[in-house]
Amino acid sequence: MQSVKTKEIHISDYNYELADERIAKFPVAQRDHSKLLIYDKGEVGEDVFYNLPKHLPQHALMVFNNTKVIQARLHFRKETGALIEVFLLEPSEPADYEQMFQRRERCSWLCLVGNLKKWKEGTLCRVLDVSGEKLEVKATRKGEVGTSQLIEFEWSGGVSFADIIDMMGELPIPPYLNRETQESDKTTYQTVYSKIKGSVAAPTAGLHFTEKVLADIDAHGIEREELTLHVGAGTFRPVKSEQIADHEMHTEYIAVRRHTLERLLAYDAQAIAVGTTSVRTLESLYYMGLKLEENPDLTEEQLHVNQWEPYDDGRCQMSDGRCITPVKAIQNLIDWLDRHELTTLHSSTQIIIAPGYEYHIVKMLVTNFHQPQSTLLLLVSAFVKGDWRRIYDYALAHDFRFLSYGDSSLLIP
Numbered sequence: 001m002q003s004v005k006t007k008e009i010h011i012s013d014y015n016y017e018l019a020d021e022r023i024a025k026f027p028v029a030q031r032d033h034s035k036l037l038i039y040d041k042g043e044v045g046e047d048v049f050y051n052l053p054k055h056l057p058q059h060a061l062m063v064f065n066n067t068k069v070i071q072a073r074l075h076f077r078k079e080t081g082a083l084i085e086v087f088l089l090e091p092s093e094p095a096d097y098e099q100m101f102q103r104r105e106r107c108s109w110l111c112l113v114g115n116l117k118k119w120k121e122g123t124l125c126r127v128l129d130v131s132g133e134k135l136e137v138k139a140t141r142k143g144e145v146g147t148s149q150l151i152e153f154e155w156s157g158g159v160s161f162a163d164i165i166d167m168m169g170e171l172p173i174p175p176y177l178n179r180e181t182q183e184s185d186k187t188t189y190q191t192v193y194s195k196i197k198g199s200v201a202a203p204t205a206g207l208h209f210t211e212k213v214l215a216d217i218d219a220h221g222i223e224r225e226e227l228t229l230h231v232g233a234g235t236f237r238p239v240k241s242e243q244i245a246d247h248e249m250h251t252e253y254i255a256v257r258r259h260t261l262e263r264l265l266a267y268d269a270q271a272i273a274v275g276t277t278s279v280r281t282l283e284s285l286y287y288m289g290l291k292l293e294e295n296p297d298l299t300e301e302q303l304h305v306n307q308w309e310p311y312d313d314g315r316c317q318m319s320d321g322r323c324i325t326p327v328k329a330i331q332n333l334i335d336w337l338d339r340h341e342l343t344t345l346h347s348s349t350q351i352i353i354a355p356g357y358e359y360h361i362v363k364m365l366v367t368n369f370h371q372p373q374s375t376l377l378l379l380v381s382a383f384v385k386g387d388w389r390r391i392y393d394y395a396l397a398h399d400f401r402f403l404s405y406g407d408s409s410l411l412i413p
Contacts, residue, residue, distance in 0.1 A: 006311050006356035007245035014381065015372045016392055024401035025177055027188045032210045035400055037391065037409040039384060044394045049208045050216075052366070055410055058221040060364075061267040063260075065203040065277045066226040068194035071169025073181075076124035076139060084124060085114035086139055087172065088165070088200065089148055089233055090253070096346075097198040097230065097253065101162035105155065110148040112233065113141075128167050130157065137164060162197065172200050174404050175236060176371070188405075198230035198253070204404040205275035205367045222272075225263050228255040229277040229349075239373055249307045249352045249375065254281045256345045261285075261334050264361070269326035272364040276376050279362050279383075283310075284349035286360040289329025292336055305349040310357060326360045354378040355386055365411045369395055369402040384413050 028034050032050040040055075047055070056062070072088040091100040092108040100107055113119065119141065128135040135157035142150040155164055171181050173189055191206035193214070217224060234250025241247050264271060264285075273279045284305040291298055324332075337345060352375060365383055369392065370376035381388040391409065394400075400407045 006354050007243065007308070009244045009354055009356075009378070010242055011239045011244055011247075011373045012242065014374075014377050014388075016389070016396070018372055018402060022396070022400075022402045023176060024403060024405035024407075025179060026184075027207065027405040028401075030210075031188075031192075031208050032213050034208050035398075035407040036208075037395055037398075037400060037407070038412075039387075039391050039409060040412045042387065044390060046394075046398060046400075049408060050210075050213055052208075052213060052410065053216040053220040053222070056217070056220060056222055056272065056364070060272055061223050061225060061263060061270070062217060062272040062274060063278050063282060064191075064193060064206060064209075064224060064226050064274045065229050065281070066191075066193055066195045067199040067203060067228050067230050067277070068197045069171060069190055069199045069202050069231075070197050071165045072172045072200040073170040074139070074165070074168055075170070076126050078118065078124065080118070082115060082118040084116075084119050086124075086151055087112040087114065087233070088169075090230075092145075092150060097196070101160060101197055103161045104158060106153065107161050108142065108150060108152040110145055111151045113149045113151070116149070126168060130159075130167065133157065135159070135167075137168060172233075174201065176403060177405070193226065195226075196228045196230075196255070198228070200233050201231040201235050202404065203229075203231060203275040203277045205408055207405070208408050209274075223263065223267075225260045225271075227257070227260055227278065227281050229253070229281045231277055235376075238371075239375060244352070244354060244375075244378070247352075247375070249350045251304075251348050251350045252277075252280070253348045254284065254346070256281065256285065256333075258334060258337050258343050258345075261330050261337075261345070264330050265327060265334070269330045269361050270363050271361055272366070273362045274366045276365075276367055276370075276379050279353065279365060279379060280349055280351055282361045283353060283357075283359065284347075284351050285333060286326055286329045287351070288345075288347065289326075289332040290324055292332040293324050293328070296332070296336065296339075298336075300345075300347050303345075303347040305347075305351045307350045307352050310351065310353075329360070352378070353382050355382045357382045359383065366408060367411065368404065368406055368408050369400060371403065380411070384411055 074086045124139040137155045
């Protein structure tokens with residue numbers, strides 16, 4: 001079975017030598033002047049990113065992730081002088097992102113805590129000066145939840161939690177950049193179309209787009225749609241197990257509007273994805289629609305896509321072995337929204353996309369160059385039917401810049 005083969009993949013087969021000087025520490029001066037590798041049905045070439053629209057088919061649908069990176073690193077200093085970093089992972093109470101950022105006075109998050117051994121007990125406090133008024137922010141540990149800490153925040157001043165993190169938080173640039181966050185990162189580490197706060201890492205394929213490139217895409221007859229997947233810190237989690245069967249994927253939260261589902265239907269449920277986060281969301285939609293084919297009465301929580309779901313019974317998971325088309329899957333989701341009188345689908349996904357996976361919705365992909373032995377590299381390999389090494393060899397031989405602030409590629413399998 002294909003699923004067994006996928007689970008038996010050895011991550012060491014997805015290694016390549018990435019010297020530190022190949023990792024872009026900062027972006028190019030103009031976003032759309034980065035290099036663009038083009039992999040078109042096995043042929044490899046290059047261009048400049050601002051020419052991307054010329055390489056895209058007319059009358060297609062391009063899907064972007066409009067998540068916005070939050071200033072998720074919060075620093076507190078104990079009376080002893082010890083510095084404690086509280087890194088926001090995902091909201092706990094309230095669990096809804098939109099409600100969380102509007103919350104006043106109190107909320108709780110699942111967090112990673114730096115220097116945890118110095119914070120055995122007690123409440124951390126930080127005083128902010130806001131236009132001459134003192135605003136106090138407190139953080140209290142409420143226990144462990146898996147590998148995270150449940151932290152309750154309380155604050156004065158009548159401001160929202162969104163205001164709090166804007167005032168005291170620091171933008172969490174990737175750890176492999178090995179540098180401090182700079183003021184410029186607040187702009188360069190956000191896409192120009194970012195809207196919905198919630199990510200702790202940028203959907204980096206989108207960092208190359210400018211308003212001019214977006215206008216050129218429109219002029220080219222390509223329709224643009226947006227969805228939201230909040231990128232979690234797990235995106236940087238290395239695969240530590242030799243076989244990927246033993247790697248646990250992180251869960252990420254998604255929101256897709258009914259209008260976007262309708263536009264997908266108009267394009268026969270086929271799309272050009274900008275970034276691996278858009279890929280994970282679009283492909284998860286297929287499996288959510290597949291669940292509804294068997295049980296139309298599922299809740300939002302039950303629509304969650306588990307890590308190995310696409311592989312559990314070969315290509316399909318219906319009890320009678322049938323597959324459904326991507327169009328039928330999307331229609332099922334629209335019908336489900338209508339039955340529940342909802343305009344937006346909110347759910348989550350833990351999907352792992354690796355060689356052996358069969359893509360249902362994504363037909364082209366714009367993406368950066370990813371870390372060796374990462375789940376993102378597995379996703380790319382699955383997309384180009386195992387031909388990833390030729391792409392990466394070309395990029396390494398032609399001075400492409402790697403990772404979050406690096407160059408990009410257009411992949412057409």
